[in-house]
Amino acid sequence: MNHKGTVTLETERLTLRRFRLTDAEDALRYWLSYPLVTYRYQLDGAYADLSSVEAQLVEWINSYSSDHFYKWAIEERASGACMGEIYLWDINEEDASCETGYALGEVFGNKGYMTEACNAVIRFCFEALCVKKLRVCTRSSNVGSQKVIAKCGFSHIKTDENALWENGVQVDRYFYTLTRDAWGNA
Numbered sequence: 001m002n003h004k005g006t007v008t009l010e011t012e013r014l015t016l017r018r019f020r021l022t023d024a025e026d027a028l029r030y031w032l033s034y035p036l037v038t039y040r041y042q043l044d045g046a047y048a049d050l051s052s053v054e055a056q057l058v059e060w061i062n063s064y065s066s067d068h069f070y071k072w073a074i075e076e077r078a079s080g081a082c083m084g085e086i087y088l089w090d091i092n093e094e095d096a097s098c099e100t101g102y103a104l105g106e107v108f109g110n111k112g113y114m115t116e117a118c119n120a121v122i123r124f125c126f127e128a129l130c131v132k133k134l135r136v137c138t139r140s141s142n143v144g145s146q147k148v149i150a151k152c153g154f155s156h157i158k159t160d161e162n163a164l165w166e167n168g169v170q171v172d173r174y175f176y177t178l179t180r181d182a183w184g185n186a
Contacts, residue, residue, distance in 0.1 A: 001096050002130045005067040009120045014113065016072035016086065016120055019060050023073055024053045026082035030105025032056075074104065074117050083108045086117050088125070090135070097133040098125070102148075109144060115151045122152060126180045133179050139164055140172035154178045 009016040019027075032047040047053045063069040070088035075081065084104035091098040100121060104114050125131040136154055138145040154176035162170035 001091070001093060002128065003067040004128055006064055006070050006072055007124075007128075009072065009124055010077075011116045011120050013077055014116055014120070015075045015077055016117055017075060018064050019057050019071065019073045019082075019085075021054060021057055021061065023082040024050055024057055027057070027085075028053045030081070030083050030107060031085075031103050070098075072117075072121070074102075074113065076108070076113070081108075083113065084117075086114075086121055088121070095133065096131055097135060098131055099135040099137070100125075101136070102145075114144075114148045118148055118152050122178065122183060126183055131180065133177055135175070135177050137173055137175045139166060140174060141166055146174070149176050152178065153183060155182070 006018050008018075028047060028050055032053055047056070060071050063071070068091060072086050073082045074084040074086060076083055084102065086100065086102040088098045088100055100118070102114055102118065122134060125134055134154075136149055138149065140159075155178065156174060157177050158175040160173045160175070163173040164171050
C-alpha cells in the first residue's frame, strides 16, 4: 500500500478534509451527540458536551502526524457545515485491504451526501493507496447505510445473525467487500 495520510478530497458538493478544533460545535450538533447515530456507527457513545468533543478532535488532529491515519471531516461546501465523518481503519498491509466506516448527521440524510463521500474515499483507496480490497459492515437495522453500500458497489459476503443488540433486540450484522478489480470494471 502507498500511504498518504488524510489528504483533502473534493466532490461536487463536499470537501473531505482533516478535522479542525473549530469543527467541535458542528460535530456535537449534527452527529456526535445523537445516541442512535453514534450507536449505529459503533463510536464510543454519544457526547454530552463541547469539551468532550474538543478532546476527541484533539486526539484525531494529533493522529494526522501518521501517514497511516485516515479520518475525514465531511464538509458541505455550500454551507461550510461539518456534517459527518468518514474513515479507514483495520488496515492490513499483507493483503492490501482496509475497512471504511462513516457517520452523518441525520439532518443531512437522504440527500446522497454519504454516497458521494464514500465514492470519493473508494477512488482514493484504489487509485492513490493501491488498496486491493475495501470492507464495510453495518447493522441490519441501518437501512440508510445499506443503501449507501449498495450504491457504492459493495457485495454482501457474510451475515452474523443476532450478533448485536439494539434497543433490547438482537439484530444481524452484514459484511460487504469491494475489490479494486470489481470497482474498475463497474
